Amino acid sequence: MEYKVKAACLYNFIKFIEWPDDKTSDSSTPITIGILGEDNFGTAFNEITSRKIRDRNLVVKKISDFSAENAKPELLKCRLVFVSTSQRQHTGEVIELLRNKPVLLVGENDGFIEAGGIINFVMQDNKVCFEINADSAEEAQLKMASQLLRLAKRVIKSGKSQSSNAVGIMLQNMRGA
């Protein structure tokens, strides 16, 4: 359940974020979502990959271990890299690898964005929320929609952490779930 919501969020992140090569890229090139570490999504991506974003197909690439031989080049091909909890020990390396690269780094560990990641999922009141490091995003030349920033529970911008408004950012449980 949690990962189904997270998969939908990943999908929506792509929609609200602009990559520097979005306008020049060939639409036939698929958008690759890299999943690093243990895959907890199950079939959550099945529905999502059948859709298109900006006329481009979605491809999910699973990389089980950062230390694997071909893990780095695979990661560099991705637009979005989700670092699961199982690979938290490689967080620094991944961030170092993809620094200043137009790759959206999404994690699910506390301190992920402080470490240089861009978006981090957090659980709050049993609901999936997220926090954003706008500086990292800027370094990665990614333009984030203001609405997305507004929805974030916490945003790090110009080195300062800004908490969201009183209502808070709470994602409802998916209806019908």
Added chain:
Amino acid sequence: MIGFHMTIRRKLIAVMMFVCIFALATAGVAFVAWSLKMYRRIAADNLTITASIIANQTRAALAFEDAGDAEKTLASLSAQPSIVAADISTRDGKQFVSYSRDKQKTAPSDANGVQSDYASRGDNIVIHQPIELDGEKIGTVTLISDVSQVRRMLESCMRIVGCVIIVVSVLGYFIASRMQRYISNPILSLAETARVVSKDKDYSKRAVRISDDETGILIEAFNEMLDQVQISQAELIEAKANLEEKVRERTQALTTEVHSRKEAQMRLVNMNKDLAQAIEKLEQSNQQLQEFAYVASHDLREPLRKISSFGRLLQDSLQNKLTDDDRENFEFMIDGAQRMQLMIEALLTYSRVTTHGAEFRPVDLNLIVEQLRTLELAAKLEEIPGSSIDVPESLPVINGDPVQMRQLLQNLIANGMKYQPKGAVPKIIVRASREAENMVKIEVEDNGIGIKEEYYNTVFTMFRRLHSRSEYEGTGIGLAVCKRIVERHNGKIGLTSNVGKGTTFWFTVPCTEPVSAEAKAAIA
């Protein structure tokens, strides 16, 4: 509607006011209708814009299913009081968040429409605005706005229009009252002039021309007409005066004429009276003269006969004692006495024609001619052997005095036998022909010496002789007697002659019926 009994002033004001109010009302209605439509459109456009903004604002919230953020966005709609309710539904039509201006009202869950369009539901405007993300519809914003504002605006618009109409009507009335004078004043002035002219029959009045428009032309025409009328009237008066003068003159002339005619008539009557008196006197004197002539001639015969008879006796007894001169003198005396006797006889005969005339009765002329031939004229016929009186055709029976007819024919035939050249043999022919309805013409033709044309009339005058006594014997009374007899029978007498060859005397007398068998028998 404008009454026909209204004055022209009121009609003009009414027309102007009517047009003014009608135009204003029409413009007002059009303005209000247009404003309403425009306002509705603007309201709808505004609502659509608002819906678009909401859709944009809530896109991420809907995508990440963050109802709180969406509600916060919708709550900002409270700044727009005309929006009654708002609603955001998800892609599959389920309500995501809702907003209501009046909290108790439940937000409409209408998400059927997907077009970015608006539709009026009763007094409300409803907008459905799809929420799209990357070309994909992820939900719908529905906004519902009431039109109370529109109604309020409509009401205020109508109030303004009403006020404008009232104010403009009042102003318009004053303006129209003032402006109508430009049209009505000349007409009213003209009407007043016409009324005065018509009432007083004063054609010297003139309407004052105020304007140069059709009214001016009308007034000018009216004035010209008055000119004409005035001239005509003057002419009429003059003509009337002339006529009266003429009538007076004519009457005078007629009176004079009648008077003079009466006088003439009187004179005529007097003259007639005088004439009648004169005729009476004349007749009287004529009668006396005739009586005198008759008496005189009758009484003169006796002494004349004595003179001639005793003269003859004396001549016979003194035959041997007389000289030739004496004898000649005796002859003169006796001859004179005899001639005088003849003349007196003739005069007696002449006067007897009228004084001793007999009644008219049928007379057979054949018989008379026959008697003349055998009795009165027998001696003369025997005197010249071969002489004759011929009647080639039977003569008619006429209506007349038998004695006078015999006298007439005897005179004419004797005349014809007398005036012959020396040694000639008289041939007399008596003819008759019908002259008219009841007149016959008798002709006595001779082969005598003839009469010149200039004497045709004078031969019938008494004592007028064409020849000397030595040539032809005669008293000069015979033809006068003939004329008198014919005239007594209402006939005419005349002659035609050829000098040296003969003369034809003719006369007309009234005839009886054509000769009857009895008359013929009588002749036989």
